[in-house]
Amino acid sequence: MTTHPSSLAAFLRSRRERLKPEQVGLASHGRRRTPGLRRAELATLAGLSVEYLERLEQGRDTNPSGAVLTALADALRLSRDEKQHLALLAMRQHSATLLPAPPRVGDDPRPGMRDLLDRLDPTPACLLGPVYDVVAWNAAWETAATPLGVLDTDPPNLVRYHFLHPLAHRTFDDASWASTADEAVGWLRAAEPDWGSDGAFRALIEDVQAVPEFAARWATHVVASRQPASKRIWHPGVGHLNLRLEVLFAGEANHWLQLWLPSDDEAATALGSLLHTRPSPAPHARLAPTTRGVEA
Structure with missing residues (x-):
């Protein structure tokens, strides 16, 4: 069972859009077309190029390294649950064969x-x-x-x-x-x-x-x-x-x-x-x- 490639991209976008500039020490200037951080602001915080972050958020890059995921998790102020979710999305997307297949939803419990x-x-x-x-x-x-x-x-x-x-x-x-x-x-x-x-x-x-x-x-x-x-x-x-x-x-x-x-x-x-x-x-x-x- 695999996760659609857009799942990681959608999750990253959603975490960026919920994070206010003030929460990461940035001043908020002018009206913003979308809520949360601008892509350029997150790229700066995570030490990434805007172009690479754009590819991740659009699902065009499906193989971010562990270092990139860690930098994004820190920049986005992810909780423990969210970090685990981010890691699982990345694994399911790129290395699903390394993870055991989950049992079906309808499987019976043990007696x-x-x-x-x-x-x-x-x-x-x-x-x-x-x-x-x-x-x-x-x-x-x-x-x-x-x-x-x-x-x-x-x-x-x-x-x-x-x-x-x-x-x-x-x-x-x-x-x-x-x-x-x-x-x-x-x-x-x-x-x-x-x-x-x-x-x-x-x-x-x-x-x-x-x-x-x-x-x-x-x-x-x-x-x-x-x-x-x-x-x-x-x-x-x-x-x-x-x-x-x-x-x-x-x-x-x-x-x-x-x-x-x-x-x-x-x-x-x-x-x-x-x-x-x-x-x-x-x-x-x-x-x-x-x-x-x-x-x-």
Whole structure:
């Protein structure tokens, strides 16, 4: 699976356009036709010629050296996640054969994951894939997530839920919805070098691209890694819950566990009350139907 040559070029342009001259110690003179740094300014900061930077940003040079990438990363003030993304884009573009092929989006999780989810009960926990399909979950997570509408689609998908399901704006207040949207889009951009050619990945992007809130974020090329996060949600069964969404990688690059943990005593009491009223746990964690992406 390869990354389109324009991916590196688009990422470089997006990082230049978001960087203000004042952030790198430059004075801003006159009106600018485009936001961010001028190409000549970035070239000076990175010690490159304007002509060479232009070739990189237009996708006409696809083999920048490590020294060039390092100079650009420093000049663009890239974060750790962004530096990793830049390096992966460059590798996928020029040396893809050196990187192991990622598993398909629709590959099944290993059987032990289902047993682990059962053993985590009564902590709500689910197993996610690279396009944020919920591929397996335990009984506690099903009890907590069903009233939110997360399980209304088959298979459930957290990105589709967030951007397409009307209940998502009830679950999150405006600020939390926006921050979670930023994270979700950043996750997908970070996954794109590995899974951008996978049919399931492309289908997801096509589904949510029509939503302006997604399209605007997607165009910025912001990337983010999967990190634990604190969320305040509204649950119809118990009201507001302050939760910590813990992240545990499952050993394979395309599956990871998400656990819902209470952030305070009030949330712990409310969550305990909610889960206490649920039916007895099923003998095995639920496994969502497999949906395999179409080969590129």
